[in-house]
Amino acid sequence: MIWLASLILLTALAGIxxxxxxxxxxxxxxxxxxxxxxxxxxxxxLAQWQSNAVWRDVALVxxxxxxxxxxxxxxxxxxxx
Amino acid sequence: MMAAGxxxxxxxxxxxxxxxxxxxxxxxxxxxxxLRFPDLYSRLHAVTKxxxxxxxxxxxxxxxxxxxxxxxxxxxLIWLLVMASGAVNCQLLARYNLEQEEEDNHRVS
Amino acid sequence: xxxxxxxxxxLILLLLIMAWGALYAPQRSDAMTLFIAFGVVxxxxxxxxxxxxxxxxxxxxxxxxxxxxxxxAARALPDELHRRNRTATYWGALAFAVVATLMFLAHLLTDDxxxxxxxxxxxxxxxxxxxxxxxATMGDSGxxxxxxxxxxxxxxxxxxxxxxxxxxxxxxxxxxxxxESAPDDHATSRWPESLALMAAWAxxxxxxxxxxGGYLLWRGSSAPGGAxxxxxxxxxxxxxxxxxxxxxxxxxxxxxxxxxVVAGALFFLTxxxxxxxxxxxxxxxxxxxxxxxxISIEIFATLSIAIxxxxxxIGEWEDLRS
Numbered sequence: 001m002i003w004l005a006s007l008i009l010l011t012a013l014a015g016i017x018x019x020x021x022x023x024x025x026x027x028x029x030x031x032x033x034x035x036x037x038x039x040x041x042x043x044x045x046l047a048q049w050q051s052n053a054v055w056r057d058v059a060l061v062x063x064x065x066x067x068x069x070x071x072x073x074x075x076x077x078x079x080x081x
Numbered sequence: 082m083m084a085a086g087x088x089x090x091x092x093x094x095x096x097x098x099x100x101x102x103x104x105x106x107x108x109x110x111x112x113x114x115x116l117r118f119p120d121l122y123s124r125l126h127a128v129t130k131x132x133x134x135x136x137x138x139x140x141x142x143x144x145x146x147x148x149x150x151x152x153x154x155x156x157x158l159i160w161l162l163v164m165a166s167g168a169v170n171c172q173l174l175a176r177y178n179l180e181q182e183e184e185d186n187h188r189v190s
Numbered sequence: 191x192x193x194x195x196x197x198x199x200x201l202i203l204l205l206l207i208m209a210w211g212a213l214y215a216p217q218r219s220d221a222m223t224l225f226i227a228f229g230v231v232x233x234x235x236x237x238x239x240x241x242x243x244x245x246x247x248x249x250x251x252x253x254x255x256x257x258x259x260x261x262x263a264a265r266a267l268p269d270e271l272h273r274r275n276r277t278a279t280y281w282g283a284l285a286f287a288v289v290a291t292l293m294f295l296a297h298l299l300t301d302d303x304x305x306x307x308x309x310x311x312x313x314x315x316x317x318x319x320x321x322x323x324x325x326a327t328m329g330d331s332g333x334x335x336x337x338x339x340x341x342x343x344x345x346x347x348x349x350x351x352x353x354x355x356x357x358x359x360x361x362x363x364x365x366x367x368x369x370e371s372a373p374d375d376h377a378t379s380r381w382p383e384s385l386a387l388m389a390a391w392a393x394x395x396x397x398x399x400x401x402x403g404g405y406l407l408w409r410g411s412s413a414p415g416g417a418x419x420x421x422x423x424x425x426x427x428x429x430x431x432x433x434x435x436x437x438x439x440x441x442x443x444x445x446x447x448x449x450x451v452v453a454g455a456l457f458f459l460t461x462x463x464x465x466x467x468x469x470x471x472x473x474x475x476x477x478x479x480x481x482x483x484x485i486s487i488e489i490f491a492t493l494s495i496a497i498x499x500x501x502x503x504i505g506e507w508e509d510l511r512s
Binding site: 009012046 | 204211392398419426434
């Protein structure tokens with residue numbers, strides 16, 4: 001279980017590499033998406049590992065907020081001519 | 082001699098772990114795609130489709146390991162949400178990028 | 191070294207990279223996106239530190255609402271300010287980060303007390319004394335979750351003051367921000383093409399956010415959750431609806447809005463005054479009613495927090511496209 005969790009977090013490192021070496025703003029938002037999905041997976045693994053259902057609630061909240069933040073940032077980061 | 086319940090239980094255990102490992106494998110593939118694909122649009126596909134599949138397999142595995150109603154319902158809800166938000170975000174980010182590129186071309190020309 | 195160290199160290203590495211990026215990214219919008227990612231990683235770290243209430247609050251507020259707030263605030267600032275701040279502190283921050291990391295690693299590898307407590311070999315019982323105290327007296331508090339018992343019964347005065355602080359923050363914000371739309375408004379009158387998609391998605395997400403908020407509020411008495419987390423989810427729903435044009439601007443002139451803003455603090459103060467004047471003491475709940483009182487206070491507090499956070503984040507923007 002722990003090895004799976006570590007694997008997931010290491011893939012998150014790939015996501016943030018893309019966030020820091022991004023060609024466009026959309027790349028960074030993409031990295032944010034990867035990080036959020038990775039976080040959700042990590043929390044679900046944690047719920048199983050520690051047999052504690054509350055981490056699933058946290059994963060649900062994270063999933064909801066990740067959706068909201070992408071929509072919000074796409075709306076607010078527009079440049080206009 | 083194993084009772085029927087035991088056989089089912091151990092099948093669920095092994096299948097669950099198999100799905101989980103496959104799910105993490107897809108996560109790794111998504112990360113690889115994110116790093117290596119040449120273009121934003123292909124990277125979008127790599128992430129939103131593959132990540133969602135990885136998470137789906139992971140939640141399937143977890144559901145097999147812990148088949149109580151509450152946890153399975155929660156896992157299903159989370160997976161549906163991530164799938165929907167992945168699809169929507171893919172569209173939104175792609176259109177956003179197209180728009181920004183048009184704006185940049187407008188400004189330059 | 192226990193294998194649990196591996197995900198923990200990876201989380202710490204993620205945190206450091208996010209923090210560095212948030213401070214020293216070349217563009218301000220990039221720095222803010224990295225700050226939001228930093229919030230997500232902090233939520234995961236709270237999860238690893240066994241603090242689900244904090245993880246919920248961080249995911250809801252730090253990863254979501256703070257991002258929108260920062261983006262809105264930063265639009266009027268010039269880019270040179272960001273560049274100047276960057277170069278001034280770069281080398282000092284780098285030196286500090288390196289020294290701190292080396293000290294941490296040295297502590298991790300050589301500290302005998304950690305080895306003696308068996309921490310480097312696996313889990314031990316690290317229940318703090320406060321937790322044991324809370325668990326012991328929880329039966330009198332009216333709820334079954336120790337964090338809620340502490341926040342809304344044993345230290346209710348602190349929570350009341352927090353609600354008042356939120357109120358003061360809102361009044362302060364209203365002094366500073368003009369009531370009209372954003373100052374630099376070069377928006378064309380062209381809607382983005384994906385607005386229909388965003389609006390449809392908002393119609394799906396907002397009810398889900400409200401239901402989850404209600405779920406967290408109700409579970410607050412027996413499991414991690416509570417008023418702040420529920421309120422911030424409701425505020426996120428309001429932000430989402432406002433940004434896609436489905437919700438009209440929140441007008442301060444509406445009396446119901448102002449009533450909702452003060453309802454939480456007002457109800458809490460009323461309870462405190464009643465218990466102070468006719469009861470056993472300021473905020474000492476009668477034992478038979480403490481569960482009911484806590485739930486009612488939480489409901490009003492959720493309403494207030496939701497409206498206050500919505501006002502703080504999206505305010506009275508007229509033009510949501512700029």
